[in-house]
Amino acid sequence: xxxxxxxxxxxxxxxxxxxxxxxxxxxxxxxxxxxxxxxxxxxxxxxxxxxxxxxxxxxxxxxxxxxxxxxxxxxxxxxxxxxxxxxxxxxxxxxxxxxxxxxxxxxxxxxxxxxxxxxxxxxxxxxxxxxxxxxxxxxxxxxxxxxxxxxxxxxxxxxxxxxxxxxxxxxxxxxxxxxxxxxxxxxxxxxxxx
Numbered sequence: 001x002x003x004x005x006x007x008x009x010x011x012x013x014x015x016x017x018x019x020x021x022x023x024x025x026x027x028x029x030x031x032x033x034x035x036x037x038x039x040x041x042x043x044x045x046x047x048x049x050x051x052x053x054x055x056x057x058x059x060x061x062x063x064x065x066x067x068x069x070x071x072x073x074x075x076x077x078x079x080x081x082x083x084x085x086x087x088x089x090x091x092x093x094x095x096x097x098x099x100x101x102x103x104x105x106x107x108x109x110x111x112x113x114x115x116x117x118x119x120x121x122x123x124x125x126x127x128x129x130x131x132x133x134x135x136x137x138x139x140x141x142x143x144x145x146x147x148x149x150x151x152x153x154x155x156x157x158x159x160x161x162x163x164x165x166x167x168x169x170x171x172x173x174x175x176x177x178x179x180x181x182x183x184x185x186x187x188x189x190x191x192x193x194x
Contacts, residue, residue, distance in 0.1 A: 009031075009032065011027065011076060014095075019097070023035070024081055028077060028078045030076075039141075041141045043049065044178060044185075044186055044187055045141055045187060046083045047066070048184070048185050049110075050065075050084050053084065053176070056178065057174060060174075061089055062087065063086065064084065065087070065101070066084055066105050067082065067084075070101070071102070072094045073103050073126050073127065074096075074126075074129055079139065082108065083109050085108070086102040087101060088162075088174065091103065093165050095165065104130065105134045105135050105136045106134065106173045108172055109137070109139070110141055111140050119138060120138065124136060128151075134151050134173035135172060135174075136148070136172055137149075138147040142189070142190070143163075144180050144181075146162045146169050146184075147160070147161070148162070150172055153184070162180060164180065168180060169183065
């Protein structure tokens with residue numbers, strides 16, 4: 001993430017600029033940050049996971065969104081574009097433009113060298129503020145390994161990890177299981193990591 005401007009702006013000003021922009025940026029407490037770009041494997045993993053989720057949830061009232069839909073975590077805090085989000089029942093939008101949602105039950109971020117620390121630390125802390133969120137999933141693109149944080153009934157978060165192409169990812173928030181081999185289909189790993 002790189003700083004886009006050092007001027008402090010309101011969320012309304014950010015949304016107005018973002019809706020006209022050619023490239024996406026994220027917003028946090030008055031500051032705009034340039035969103036980093038992914039690579040081919042990041043994109044393949046994101047599409048694979050979104051496609052598998054869509055298929056698994058096809059008969060349920062759940063919507064699977066990828067990087068094109070903005071998420072507002074708090075009204076004056078973080079506005080961002082998760083790699084994959086799932087919203088069940090009705091999406092709640094922050095205004096009548098219907099381009100910014102507020103109620104995902106599941107968020108997935110595909111890790112990259114430039115965003116991993118940010119996704120593990122800052123975004124995890126921010127996403128936990130969402131009352132709707134039940135599960136946060138971090139997907140490695142360098143090895144077949146997925147980490148999952150699941151909100152418990154009394155609000156602590158339970159950590160779980162799945163690894164290896166013969167493993168599977170159980171997403172309790174949406175009641176489905178996906179094989180890691182499907183998530184990592186057509187992804188090439190360095191020797192010894194698959």
